[in-house]
Amino acid sequence: MEDSLFLMSSALSLSPSSSRFREKAFLESKEGPKEYPSYLELEKKAMLSERVEKLYSIYENCHLCPRDCRVNRKEGQVGRCQATSRVKISSATPNFAQESPLVGKSGSGAIFFSNCGLRSVYSQDYKISIEGDGVEISDQRLAEEMIKLQKKGCHNINLVTPTHYAPNIVSAIQKAISLGLRIPAVYNTRGYERLETLQLLDGIIDIYVPECKYMDSEEAGKYSAEAYNYPHHAKLALKEMYRQVGDLKLNQRGIAIRGLMVRHLILPNRIAGTEKFLKFVAENLPKTTYINIMDNYKPAYQAMEYPKIARGIRRSEYAEAIKWAKKYGLTRIAR
Numbered sequence: 001m002e003d004s005l006f007l008m009s010s011a012l013s014l015s016p017s018s019s020r021f022r023e024k025a026f027l028e029s030k031e032g033p034k035e036y037p038s039y040l041e042l043e044k045k046a047m048l049s050e051r052v053e054k055l056y057s058i059y060e061n062c063h064l065c066p067r068d069c070r071v072n073r074k075e076g077q078v079g080r081c082q083a084t085s086r087v088k089i090s091s092a093t094p095n096f097a098q099e100s101p102l103v104g105k106s107g108s109g110a111i112f113f114s115n116c117g118l119r120s121v122y123s124q125d126y127k128i129s130i131e132g133d134g135v136e137i138s139d140q141r142l143a144e145e146m147i148k149l150q151k152k153g154c155h156n157i158n159l160v161t162p163t164h165y166a167p168n169i170v171s172a173i174q175k176a177i178s179l180g181l182r183i184p185a186v187y188n189t190r191g192y193e194r195l196e197t198l199q200l201l202d203g204i205i206d207i208y209v210p211e212c213k214y215m216d217s218e219e220a221g222k223y224s225a226e227a228y229n230y231p232h233h234a235k236l237a238l239k240e241m242y243r244q245v246g247d248l249k250l251n252q253r254g255i256a257i258r259g260l261m262v263r264h265l266i267l268p269n270r271i272a273g274t275e276k277f278l279k280f281v282a283e284n285l286p287k288t289t290y291i292n293i294m295d296n297y298k299p300a301y302q303a304m305e306y307p308k309i310a311r312g313i314r315r316s317e318y319a320e321a322i323k324w325a326k327k328y329g330l331t332r333i334a335r
C-alpha cells in the first residue's frame with residue numbers, strides 16, 4: 001500500500017512555483033520570531049486533545065465546511081465531499097511546485113488529500129479531488145507520513161485540500177508530535193472554509209495558504225457545484241486566517257515559518273473577479289499581504305462544456321491583474 005501513496009505525486013502541481021520571487025525585504029532578523037511550530041505550545045498546555053475531540057464530534061453531524069451537509073460520517077454517511085471519517089490520501093512526498101518560501105532547498109512536504117467539498121468543473125486534479133483516487137489510512141499512519149517528510153528535510157507539512165479531514169489531521173499532528181514532528185503545518189485550501197472549523201485550528205496551523213477563487217456568488221454556483229455562498233465564507237476565512245497567523249514571516253534562509261499566503265487563480269473572462277479580490281485584500285488586510293496571482297489556468301475535467309472557461313489565460317488578463325494589484329497598493333505580489 002505504501003508505494004501507492006506516491007503514484008501521483010510528481011504529476012501534481014496545484015500552483016506555479018514562484019522561484020523568481022525572493023523576499024529579502026521580509027527576512028527576519030536573528031531575533032525574529034520563534035521557529036518552532038505553534039502546535040507544540042498547544043500540546044504543552046494539554047489543549048490539543050480537546051481540539052481533536054471537538055473536531056471529531058463534528059463528524060457526527062458534519063458541518064466542517066460551508067456545505068453544511070449534516071451527515072453522520074462516523075456511521076459511514078457521506079456528504080458533498082464524498083469523504084468518510086477515515087482519511088484518504090493520494091500522495092505524501094517532497095514537492096517543489098509551490099511558492100519558493102514553502103519549497104526552499106529541500107521541498108515542501110505535501111500530503112494530497114483525496115476528495116473535496118468544492119467540486120469545481122475545471123478541477124485540475126479531478127482524479128483525486130472529485131473521483132477520490134487515493135488510499136485510506138489510519139491517523140497513526142498519517143502521523144508517520146508526516147515524520148517521513150520531516151526526515152527527508154522538508155521545511156513544512158503542506159496539507160493540500162485538508163478541510164474535510166481536519167479531525168484526522170489534527171489527531172495525526174498530535175500523534176506525530178510524540179514521534180518528533182517539529183516543522184510547521186501548512187493549511188493549503190481552496191478557500192471554502194467555515195469559521196468554526198478554522199477557529200478549532202487556531203494555534204495548530206502556522207501557515208495558511210488559501211486560494212481565493214471567486215468574488216461573485218453566481219460564478220461560484222455555476223462553476224463549483226452550487227457553492228453560491230463561496231464569496232461570503234472565503235472573505236470571512238481570509239480575515240480569520242490573518243487574525244490567527246498575521247503577515248507571512250520568513251527565517252534567515254527565506255523559508256516561511258508563519259503567516260498568510262493568499263493564492264488567486266485568474267480565470268478567463270474575469271470569472272474569478274480578480275479586481276474585486278485585490279480590492280478586498282487591500283481594504284481588509286495589510287497591503288503587505290503575500291499574494292500569488294496565478295496565470296496557469298488550463299481547461300480540465302468538464303471545463304470545455306463551459307464556453308467562458310474553455311481556454312487558457314491571455315497575457316493581457318495577467319497584465320491587468322498586476323495593474324490592479326498596483327492600483328490598490330498591494331506590495332507583496334509573488335512574480
Ligand code: SF4
Pocket residue numbers: 062063064065066067068069070071078079080081082083116117163164
Ligand atoms: S466536509 Fe464534506 S460532509 Fe462535511 S459539510 Fe463539508 S462537504 Fe459536507
